[in-house]
Amino acid sequence: MPPNNVIDGPRVSTWRCPSCQESVPRLLPNGKTNRIPVAPERMALPDGTVRQACARVQGLRAPEICYACDQAYQELLGTLVRPPAELGDARGDPGLNDTGLIGALLPIADQGTQILIFNVINEELRCTEIERLISFNPDRLTYPGSRGAIAPRIWALYEDHLAQLHARAPVPYHPE
Numbered sequence: 342m343p344p345n346n347v348i349d350g351p352r353v354s355t356w357r358c359p360s361c362q363e364s365v366p367r368l369l370p371n372g373k374t375n376r377i378p379v380a381p382e383r384m385a386l387p388d389g390t391v392r393q394a395c396a397r398v399q400g401l402r403a404p405e406i407c408y409a410c411d412q413a414y415q416e417l418l419g420t421l422v423r424p425p426a427e428l429g430d431a432r433g434d435p436g437l438n439d440t441g442l443i444g445a446l447l448p449i450a451d452q453g454t455q456i457l458i459f460n461v462i463n464e465e466l467r468c469t470e471i472e473r474l475i476s477f478n479p480d481r482l483t484y485p486g487s488r489g490a491i492a493p494r495i496w497a498l499y500e501d502h503l504a505q506l507h508a509r510a511p512v513p514y515h516p517e
């Protein structure tokens with residue numbers, strides 16, 4: 342039994358996030374809504390090949406996802422990834438030629454978010470893998486400090502995305 346000086350909080354009803362497919366609260370602890378509309382630029386890199394691959398993925402796009410998924414989208418979009426079976430820690434080392442990139446995340450209603458991974462094959466950028474967000478292995482994410490053998494096209498997409506993120510970030514305050 343709870344101590345009698347504790348008052349029950351309001352019951353916050355839940356909804357099923359179409360991205361993680363979890364039952365999540367409708368409101369965040371700060372009172373804001375936990376249903377975030379996903380802007381197109383947060384779902385896919387601005388690239389023709391990426392857009393075409395997205396258009397080929399069937400299924401109804403969910404208009405809103407939960408706060409945690411929205412944060413995951415921001416972390417994952419444009420991030421370099423290693424092939425599923427590669428062992429060891431490549432972070433900090435020069436990149437390898439089998440390094441790919443997360444080009445898009447699509448919130449498909451009833452299926453959960455699908456992650457589109459791109460690699461360069463025969464000099465062409467291609468969607469080589471579609472992974473579900475809930476079963477994606479985060480150990481595959483990699484952050485090499487230099488291009489190494491990474492395909493120039495993949496590296497260019499990665500650098501452009503980083504530049505975009507930095508351009509959007511608030512400018513630090515420098516007192517005179």
Ligand SMILES: [Zn+2]
Binds near residue numbers: 360362409410
């Ligand atoms: Zn979610």
